[in-house]
Amino acid sequence: MAKITYITKAGESLVYEATSGSLMELAVKNKVPGIDGDCGGVCSCATCHVHVAPAYYEKLGAPSEIEADMLEFDDNVNEYSRLCCQIPVTDAVDGITVAVAN
Amino acid sequence: MELQTKNKTCAIVGASHAGANCAMELRKQGWEGAIVLIDADENLPYHRPPLSKAYLSLTDGGDFNPLFAAERYEEENITLALGVTVTAADATSKTLALSNGTSVKYDALVLATGASAFVPPIPGIETCSGVHVLRSAKDALAIQAGFKNAKDKNIVVIGGGYIGLETAASLQKMSGKVTVLECEERLLARVAPAALAHFFQELHTAKGVTIKTGVSAQDILQTKDGTTVTGTDGVTYPADLVLVGVGVRPNSVLAEKLGTTLENGIKVNEQLQTSVANVYAIGDVAQFYHPRYQKWMRLESVQNAVDQARAVAANILGIPTNYNALPWFWSDQYHIKLQMVGLSHGYTDLVVRKEDDKEDCFSIWYFKDDALLAVDAVNNGKAFVLGTKFIKNNTLVDKEKLADASIPFKPNTLIKYRTNVD
Numbered sequence: 001m002a003k004i005t006y007i008t009k010a011g012e013s014l015v016y017e018a019t020s021g022s023l024m025e026l027a028v029k030n031k032v033p034g035i036d037g038d039c040g041g042v043c044s045c046a047t048c049h050v051h052v053a054p055a056y057y058e059k060l061g062a063p064s065e066i067e068a069d070m071l072e073f074d075d076n077v078n079e080y081s082r083l084c085c086q087i088p089v090t091d092a093v094d095g096i097t098v099a100v101a102n
Numbered sequence: 103m104e105l106q107t108k109n110k111t112c113a114i115v116g117a118s119h120a121g122a123n124c125a126m127e128l129r130k131q132g133w134e135g136a137i138v139l140i141d142a143d144e145n146l147p148y149h150r151p152p153l154s155k156a157y158l159s160l161t162d163g164g165d166f167n168p169l170f171a172a173e174r175y176e177e178e179n180i181t182l183a184l185g186v187t188v189t190a191a192d193a194t195s196k197t198l199a200l201s202n203g204t205s206v207k208y209d210a211l212v213l214a215t216g217a218s219a220f221v222p223p224i225p226g227i228e229t230c231s232g233v234h235v236l237r238s239a240k241d242a243l244a245i246q247a248g249f250k251n252a253k254d255k256n257i258v259v260i261g262g263g264y265i266g267l268e269t270a271a272s273l274q275k276m277s278g279k280v281t282v283l284e285c286e287e288r289l290l291a292r293v294a295p296a297a298l299a300h301f302f303q304e305l306h307t308a309k310g311v312t313i314k315t316g317v318s319a320q321d322i323l324q325t326k327d328g329t330t331v332t333g334t335d336g337v338t339y340p341a342d343l344v345l346v347g348v349g350v351r352p353n354s355v356l357a358e359k360l361g362t363t364l365e366n367g368i369k370v371n372e373q374l375q376t377s378v379a380n381v382y383a384i385g386d387v388a389q390f391y392h393p394r395y396q397k398w399m400r401l402e403s404v405q406n407a408v409d410q411a412r413a414v415a416a417n418i419l420g421i422p423t424n425y426n427a428l429p430w431f432w433s434d435q436y437h438i439k440l441q442m443v444g445l446s447h448g449y450t451d452l453v454v455r456k457e458d459d460k461e462d463c464f465s466i467w468y469f470k471d472d473a474l475l476a477v478d479a480v481n482n483g484k485a486f487v488l489g490t491k492f493i494k495n496n497t498l499v500d501k502e503k504l505a506d507a508s509i510p511f512k513p514n515t516l517i518k519y520r521t522n523v524d
Contacts, residue, residue, distance in 0.1 A: 029171060038408050040167060042150040044432040044441060045405075046487060065438055069483030073389070073491065073513065 001095040006032045006050075009100055023098060024048040024085035034100035041085035046070045050098035051080045052087075060087060076101045105420040106195040110135035112306045112418060113198055113206045115188055115356060117141035118150060120385030120407035122169045124212050127415035129178045137180045138206050140198075144237050145186030146172055151404060154268040155434050159276060160246070162482075166239050193360045193378045213357055213368055213376070213383040214411075217350035217402060218432050225259075226322030230329045233322065233344040236265055245343065248356060252342030253455065255279050258331045258492075259345045260288035264433050266347035267302060271435040272312050273343075280311045281339050284332070285318040292349075295446070297454055297466055298478055302435070304317045305362030309436060311384050352387045365389055365521045367400045374410060374423040382418065384410035387496030393477075405430045427493060430486075441486035444493045451501075457482065458507045465489070467504060474499050484511055492517075 006014045006027055018026045026040035027035035027048070043066055052060065057080045063071070064086065071081045082096060112128055114121045117139045125139045141147070148166035157166070175182055183200060190199040193365040198206045219235035227233055232252075234245050249255070255278045259266045263282030270280045284291070288299040303313050317333045322344065331339045354368035360374035363369045369384035370376055370390050376383050385407040389400045409427035416423040430443040446452075446468035457463040465485035474497070477489030488511075492499055498518040501508045509516075 036408075039432065040151065040169075040404075042151070042432070042434065043437065043483075044428070044434075046483075066481065066483050067125060072484050073487045074413055091372065 002089050002091060002096075004089070004096075005095065005097040006035075007097065007099040008033055009102075012098075020090045021089050021092070022085050023050070023087040023089065023096075024083075027040055027084065034098065034102055035084065037085055039085075042069065043067055043083060043086055046074050046083060049074055049076070049085045049101040050082055050084045051076075051101055052077055052082050053097040053099075056093065056096045057082075061094060064096060074102070107135045110209040111138065111207060112210045112212065113138045113140065114212040114214055115140045115198070116212075116216050116385065116387075117147040117182070117184065118214065118216055118355075118385070118407065119145070120216070120411050121214035122210065123408050123411035123466070124214060124242050124384060124415055125410050126170065126174075128418065129180070131419050131421075133415070133419060135180075135209070138183060138208075139175075139180055140183040140186055140188060140200065140206075141186045142185065143238055143240070146182075150237075150240060151432075152392040153154065153404075154236055154237065154265055155272060157242050158246060158249075158272040160271065168174050188356055191356055191359045193400070196380065209380065210380045210419050210468065211360075212414060212418070213362075213381065213385075213387060214385045214407075215353040215356055215387050216384040217352045217367075218448050219346065220349045220351050221346060222260075222348055224322055226320050226324065227346070230324045230344075230453060232320045232329045232342060233346065235346050236269060237350075243296045245345065248343045249273060249276065249278065252278075253328070254340065254342055256340045256342050257281070258283065258319075258339050258341040258343075259347060260331070261346065261348035262286075262291075262313065262315070263293065263347055263349065264290070266345065266391070267306065268433060268435055269345050270306060271309070274306075274309055274311050275436070278343075282306070282311060282313050283317045283333055283339075284313070284315045285334075287316050289313065289315065294478065295452060295466065295468075297452075298440075298480075301480065305436065305438060306521065316335070323369055349388070352389075352400065354387060355389075357381075357383065366398075372426075374414045374425055380519070381412050383430040384414050390425060392429075392445075393424070394428070395447065397447065399445075400477065401429055403429065403431050408487065428490065430490065437481075439481055439483075441479045441483065443478065443479075443486060443490045444468070446478075447477040453501050453505045455485070455504055455511070456507050456510065467499065467501075469499075469501065472498060488513060488516075 001086040039045035187201040257278045257280045259282045292301045357368045367389040411424045433440040450467035453467045463481045468477040479485035
């Protein structure tokens with residue numbers, strides 16, 4: 001069981017728990033505003049952009065080349081940007097905080 | 103003015119990307135009344151793109167990736183009528199009769215009935231075993247099972263469009279011996295320029311798929327050794343499994359019963375309303391006028407389904423919303439991710455930009471004179487994202503710099519000047 005905190009663009013903290021799926025799927029399930037996941041999680045649409053809390057960013061490992069390419073010119077990109085469809089829910093992300101980017 | 107919706111009912115026929123998202127959007131945007139979501143498919147609404155991709159590679163059924171979990175429909179108080187068809191419809195009394203014996207009296211009706219695979223009149227196509235189309239979960243399961251039981255793994259794909267090529271890639275990866283028959287002189291003839299078609303032909307050929315262009319299937323025969331497909335090239339191809347992927351026809355039978363104007367699907371206005379009061383149409387079935395491209399069209403894509411679902415929900419709630427979304431698409435084949443944004447129809451010139459440092463990484467930029475219409479990006483998320491921004495903002499792109507791979511791929515090196523600052 002991993003606990004995930006999403007910070008919305010309005011500054012609200014939303015906390016959810018899950019055991020499987022991706023951070024995008026968990027966000028869509030709970031209607032986190034700004035996370036749409038239109039392509040279903042195959043890194044094709046860039047509608048699930050988040051900023052990962054720095055303490056967790058390294059733990060996640062580097063994004064794939066296609067993910068990094070999608071992010072490079074997306075709005076509000078920073079050094080902690082990720083597409084959260086590419087972050088699986090595992091024990092390793094328990095306690096993570098991500099902020100919705102767009 | 104916002105509507106009073108508490109005692110109203112919205113019925114949605116078709117529960118795929120368009121219909122299911124429409125139900126969720128209605129709630130999100132404030133619809134307080136009943137929502138009934140009806141589909142002949144008995145599965146919980148699922149993502150369709152993986153059917154021709156990851157899903158075929160699974161060996162034992164596997165879960166379809168649901169669009170929304172079952173609990174979500176309960177939470178949102180959306181009534182699901184799955185495995186149910188509409189048997190009669192009357193626009194005057196605003197009533198639908200359903201195959202489960204119930205009826206629905208609607209205040210608003212959304213037709214999200216999608217499209218069906220077109221089966222061309224090839225002799226034997228209806229009667230021979232092992233002939234499939236790919237549109238639904240049931241179709242994907244049948245192909246999975248057919249492939250598993252195939253003795254020699256000989257596959258013939260009729261039609262070299264996206265469905266045909268994605269399926270060819272998926273089955274080839276599973277050691278299928280795949281032949282693609284395409285009646286046009288090149289692959290993707292309706293949907294992509296020669297440069298892109300050529301790339302995909304080389305890709306599939308290198309992977310071991312046989313591509314025959316300019317060849318139609320003439321007839322399909324059932325022999326004691328199995329099914330064969332004879333091409334117009336005079337060759338007889340053994341086929342444990344035949345996939346027919348030659349396009350679709352919009353499902354407009356229900357719309358016809360309701361008396362809506364039909365024209366290459368269900369004709370809708372800019373607010374996605376049909377010619378019949380309180381009846382809307384969205385997704386693959388809707389024929390609409392796209393103001394950006396100044397053209398009537400029907401788009402078969404996830405983006406169009408989801409964005410039209412959002413717009414129609416607003417219109418049903420009495421918030422006039424014109425549909426004008428920028429189209430985008432994707433296709434995954436082997437290690438290649440193709441992402442497309444915009445529509446290239448009517449382009450006057452194109453620029454192919456190759457990234458020198460990466461293999462199989464390029465993009466095709468379509469212009470009508472100086473205006474950027476569309477971008478096809480191959481393993482190039484940067485070109486997809488930047489192309490999207492450039493098109494949205496009507497950015498003027500420097501074509502010469504774009505074509506020169508020695509010039510870095512960055513916004514400030516590619517922009518001429520902006521006509522419309524965002």
